[in-house]
Amino acid sequence: MVNESENTPQASTLADEDQMADPSNNDSQEDISLGDFNDVTSLSSLKAIRSGNENASGNEQANRNDEVEEDPLLTRYHTACQKGDLATVREMIHGKLLEVNNDGDPVEHITGLHWASINNRLSVVDFLVSQGSDVNARAGALHATPLHWAARYGYVYIVDFLLKHGADPTMTDEQGFNLLHLSVNSSNIMLVLYVLFNVVSKGLLDVDCQDPKGRTSLLWAAYQGDSLTVAVLLKFGANIKIADTEGFTPLHWGTVKGQPHVLKYLIQGGADFFLKTDTGKDCFAIAQEMNTVYSLREALTHSGFDNHGYPIKKWFKKSQHAKLVTFITPFLFLGVSFALLSHINFLFAIIILFLFAIATNKILNKFVLPSYGRMGVHNVTLLRSPLLSGVFFGTLLWVTIIWFFKVMPWTFSDKRYTNVLMLVILLLVFYLFGQLVHLDPGCLPEETNHENVRQTISELLQIGKFDTKSFCIETWTRKPLRSKYSSLNNAVVARFDHYCPWIFNDVGLKNHKAFIFFITSMESGIFTFLALCLEYFDELEDAYEEISQKNSKCFILGDSDLCSGLAHDKFTFLIMLWALLQSIWVASLIFVQAFQICKGLTNSEFNVLMKESKAIGPDGLSLNENFNTTPEGFAPSIESGEENSDTVLSPVPGSMIRKPRTCFGVCYTVTGMDQWLAVIKETIGIKDSTGHNLYSITSKIPTNYGWKRNIKDFWLTSDVNAPLWRRILYSPSGSKALLNGTEVDYFKLYKLPNKDVEQGSDMV
Template sequence: MAAKSGTGSVGDRHGQELQPVGNEASAVKAAESTGEEDPIQEAVAATQFGNFERLVSLVENGRVPADVRTPDGVTLLHWAAINDRLAIIEYLLGQPGVEVDSKGGDLDATPLHWAARNGLVDAVHMLVSHGADPLRTDAQSFNTLHLAVHSSNVMLVVYLLHEGLPVDSTDSSGRTALHWAAYQGDALSVDVLLRWGANVRLLDSTGFTALHWGIVRGNMACMRRLIEEGSDLSARTHDGKTPTVVAREMKCYPTYAAAVAEAGRDIVDGSAVPMWLSEHGVQQLTFLWPYVTLSMVFTELASLNAFFALLAGVGTTVGMHLAMVKFIQRARGTKRLQIVKTGYLAGIFSASAFWVGIRWAIYVLPVTVGEFPLVNALFAAVAAASMFMFVRSMRSDPGFIPLAKDVPERRQTIEDLLSAGEYDARHFCINCYVRKPLRSKHCRVCKRCVARHDHHCPWVSNCVGVNNHRAFLLFVLLLELAIPLFIFLVSKELILLAPSDEEPMCMVLAEPFCSIYSSDPLTVLVACWAALQLVWVTFLSVVQLMQIARAMTTNEATNMHKHGFMGGAISPPARESGEAGVSSSGASIAPSEIGPDKHNHAHGNNGGGPARLCMRLLGIDQFLMLMRDVRLFGGRGQGYSAALQSERNVNPFNHGTVRNCMDFWADGGELIRMSDKPGTSGHGRVGGRSVDYLRLWNVPYGGVGAGSV
C-alpha cells in the first residue's frame, strides 16, 4: 500500500532540498522570495524553505517574535512542522512564548496535527518529545492517531500506538482510526491496528462498522483481515443495511464474497466454517500426500502399456493434486490453499528420495555391488549426507531475529531508530516490531524476520538464512552428485539384467532399449524422475554458487535490479530512499515486504500464470537473471552494466571472489549449525572478520563494490 509521505522526514538533518507546503486554506501565503518588506511573511518564507540562518536573524534582531501569529492564528511552528524543518522546530521550541500546542488555521489545528496529517514521523516525534499532546483534537475532532491514519503512513501509526494512544479513540462521528483506515483501503494500517487490539464491532454515528467502510472502498485485503478478526457480518447500519447489502450496492459483492470465504466464514449467517485440519495438520498432509501420489503413478506407468500408462499417470497426478487441494480447502473452512506455504514441494522431493532409496537398496545394490562396490558406497554416503542436509535445512532455525519482550522494549527500539534517523521500513519491521539488521528480511510465510535472508524455499519448506544457508547449499550440491551416481548404477543394473532370449513386447521403445526397460521398468521410471530433478537442482546450484562468489543473497540479487542493493543504501548512515517505495518518512513499504515473496527460485505467488510459476519453481528465472548479469558485466550491454554499477547498486559486502567464498564456507563457526534455539546464533564473516548478522546495523568493512562476478 503506497502512502503519502509529506515532504520528507529528515530534511534538515541531512540537508535535502524540500519543497515548502501548506494545507490550511486560510493560512497566509508565503512570499516567493525572502526580499519582502513584511518581516512576518519573510519569516514564514524562511521557515517554509528551511532558511535557518535567516529565520534566526529575524528573531534575534527583534524584527519578528518567535511566537508571531498570522491573523488566523497560524504560527511559525506550524509552518516548520508541516515542512518537516526539524532544526527550526527545535529552535522555535526553545524560544520564550512559543506554545507547542498552539492552535491556528481554519481547522483550529496544532503544529502536531499539521505534521501528522502529512505523515511526518520525525516532526511528530520532536513535537511529542517537547510536550505536544497527541490526544488534543482539531476542529474536525481528529486526534493525532486519526490524522496519522489519514496520511496512510503506517510507520507513524506504529509510533503513535507505542506512545500509548488509545487505539479505539473516536472522533465526533464515532469513527475510530480503524474505520478511517478501512475506508481508505489502507491494508497495512488496518493490519497494525487489528494486531494492536482495535475493536472491529464498534459502530459510528451512521451505524457503519469498519467492515462497512472497507466494503465501500472495495479493498479485499482490508475486508479479509476485518472478517478474520471477528467483524459482525449481520451488523446493520441505521438504515438497515448489512455488509452484504452494502457490497451489492457498491458493486463489489464478488470481492466481498471471496474475502468472506478466505476468512473461513459462511456468507449466509456469518458463522465460522468448521475446520477439520489445523495448520500443523495441513503441513503433515501436504508433506505425505506426494508419497501416495508417486506410488500410484509409478505403479501405473510400470504395469500398463505405454499409451494407457501415460493417460493413467497424467490423470492420477492431476486428480490427486486437485483432490488434495479441494480436500484441504474444505477441511480448512474454504480458506484458500497456497501451495508454497505448505510442505507440498518438500514432500515431493522427500517422496522422490524415498523411492530412489528403496529401488537402490532392494534392486540396484544386489545386482551392482559385486562389480561396482566403490560407486555404491559413494552413492550411499552422498545420498545419506544429502538427506541429512535436507532435514537440517528444513528443521533448523534459519536465523530468526529475536522478538522484543514487551511494548516498552519495542518503544525504546523505535526511539533509538528515530534518534539515528533510521525509523523507516528498511530498518524497522512493522510485522515483528523489531529493528531489522542489514541483509535481513521479513518472510511472509514464516512470519518472522530472518538474518541474511536468502529466500524462502518450498523445496525444504523453510527460509534459507544465515544459520542454514550452508546446509541448504550442501544439500543441493550433494544432490548434484547423488543423482548422476544413481543413474549410472541403474544403467549398469539394467544392462546386467537385460534378458537375452526373450522378445519383450514394447509399443514405443525400440530394441535394445525395450529389453533394458522391460528388465526393471519401475526402477527405470524412478531414475527418469530423479533425472528430472536435476533441472531445478542444477539451476539452483549455479545461481547459489555465483551469488556466493559475489557476496550476494538471492533477495539482494533480485532487489538490485528493482531498487538497488539493499534498497540503494551502501554505507552508514542509511540513505533516505530506503527500499522500494520507502519515502524519507518511511511512509510505504517495499513490495517484497507486504506481498508474497517474489524473489528466489521460488517461489512466491503464481503471478504471471502457470508458465511463470513453473519457471520460478525450477529456478529458471533466477538463472536467466544471473546470466544477464554475467553477460552485461562481461563487456556487453555497457549502458545497462554501467547502471548496475552505479552508486546505488554498490555491494559493500563484496571483497572479491576468493575472499567471499572463504567468508561463506569458513566463517569460524560450525560448518553445520546444530543449535535449533532461535536467536542464539547469527555468526558470519565479512572480509575475513566476524560479524553477528542478528545485530548487524552498519556495514562493517568496505568491499570492492559491485561488478565482480
C-alpha cells in the same frame, strides 16, 4: 444504497480534496473520503509545499482573502518557513522584523511553526521552538495545532520533536480529531507505530478513542483500506466491535472500501459480519451496493467461511494433519503416474494422468487446504503448502525403494562400493532434508516489551532511520543488515537468502551451509543412481539376452543399456528419468549459490541488484516504499559504528511490483532457473532491456571482500577454538559468524566491516 453524503466518514481534510505531500504514497491512501466536504473546509493556504515547488506558497497565500491586504514581510517569512530557508527565518527573527509569538497571518492566524511543521522542515521547527514559538497554537479553519498539521502528513520527526517540547497529544481540532486519528489518516505506518508506543502505550490516549461521530482509529483505518494500520491496531488491542453513531463497525466501513487484506484482518480478529447498521444493512448488503462482493468473499474464504458467512467444514481437526496429507500426496501421485506410464499406452496414460492431476488438485483445495491454520493475509494455496517439499520427498522415497529392492540386488556384486556410496548419500540427504525442514534459519526473537520498542524507535529517530527498512512493523524489532522479514516463520531472518519451497522453510544464517550440503549431496546422489541404473539395465540385458536379440533396438535409444531398461523395467527407467530431470534445476541452483558465495552476497541481495533498473515508478516518480519521512538536511546523532549502515542491499522502490504469473513463470521461478539466467547474464555481461551492462552491477556489492575472503567467511564458523573440520561442517549455532574475517553478531549487525582493511586474520 449506502448514502455517501450522510454515512461516509468525513476525512481530515486540510484545504483541497487533492492529496498533498503524502510521505507513504501507498495505495491505501486512495480516496481518503467519498463524503461531502462542504461542511468542513479550510482555506487553500493549508496546502503543503513539495520540494522543488517554488511557486505554490505565493499563490496560496495570495488567495487567502481578497479583502485583506497582503503583508510582504509576513509573506516572505512564511515562505521561508515553508521552504526550510533557516537563514532567512533566523535573520528576520533576530533582526526583530517580527515576533515569533506574533507571526500568524491576520485571517487564520497560521504561524511560521505551522508552515514549517506541515512541510517537514525540522531545522526551522527547532529554531522557532527554541525562540519561544507556541507549540500548541491553534490556527486555520480547523483550529489545528502544528502537531496536527505534521501528523496529517505522517511527518514522524516533526511529531517527535513537538511532543518532546510540550505539544499536547490530547488536543483535538475542530473536527474532534486528536493525534491518533490524524496519524491513522496519514496512512504512514511509522507514525502510527510511533504514536501507539509513545502516546497510547503511556496512557495519554486510548487506542479506542472516538471522534464526535463515534469513529475510532480502527474504523478510520478500515475505511481507508490501510491494511498495515489495521493490523497494528488490532495487535495493539483495538476493539473491533465498537460502532459509530450510525451503527457502522470497522468491518462495515472496510466492506465499503473493499480492500481484501483489511477484511481478512478484521474477520480473523473476530468481526461480526452479520451485525447490522442502524439502517438494517449487514456487510453482505453493503458489499452488493458498493460492488465489493468479490473482496468480501475472498476474505471470508481465507478466514474459513463460505460465501454466506458460515464456517466451511473442516475434514481435519488439526492443521498439521492437513499439511501431512498434502506432503504425502505427491509420493502416491508419482507412484500411480509411473505405474500407468509403465503398463498402458503412453497417450492413454497421459490423458488419465491429466484427469488424475485435476482431480487431485480439486480434492486438495476443497478438502485439505480449508483445514490449514490461517495467519496473516496470504492466501492458502498449494504453492504455499508443503506440496513441493512433498514432491521432493516422494521422489527421494521412490528412488530409495527402487534402488533397495531392484537396483542394488542386481548390481551389488559388480558395483559394491558404488552401492555403499549410494547408501551413504541417501542417508545424508534424508538427514539433511529433515534438518532443513525443522531447522531455525536464524529467526530474531519478537519484541513484546513496549519499553524496549520505545528505546529502539528513539535510537532509530536519532540516526534518521525510522522506516520499514530498519524497523520491522510485524515483530517490532530493529532489522539488522542483510535480514528480511519472513511471513512463513513470522520473524526477521538474519542473513536471509531465500525461501525454498522444496524444504518448506527459509534459508538463512543458521541453515545456509546445511542447504549447500543438501543440494550438492542431492546432485551427487542423482548421478550415482544413474550409474547404478545403467549397470542394472546392462544386467537385465544379459539376463534377457534371448528377448533382447529379438527386439535389440529402440526407436530413439538404439541398442544401449537405456533401451534395455525401457524394454525390461519401464518403471525403474521412468524413475531414473524423473530423477535426472531434477538434476537440471539442482545443478543450476548449485551454480547460482556458488556464484553468490564467491561474490559475498545472498540470493535476496542478488535479486535487489537485478531489480535496480525498475526502481522508478510507472509515472517516473520514485516510490517511498519504506515510509521514510526523514527531513531534508537531517543531521543525525551518529552512534559509534552506525555511519555506513545504509549500504545494505534492501528492496528498492519498484522492486515489489509483481509481474503477472503464468504456469511457465511459476515453474521458472520455483526451479531457480530465473536466477541461473541472471547469473549467466552477469558473468558474460549481457545487457538488459534498458541497454545497461549488467556486468557492472556486482561492483555495487557492499559485502564483497574478495572471493577468497568471501568463501572463508561462509564456510568457517567464528569459533576459532573448534577444530577446522568442525568449523567447516557445522553451521553457526548462534547469531555470530564471520564477515571480512572478523566475528559479527548478525542479530545486531548495523555496520559492515571496512573493505579497505583486512580484518581478523586470526579468525581464519
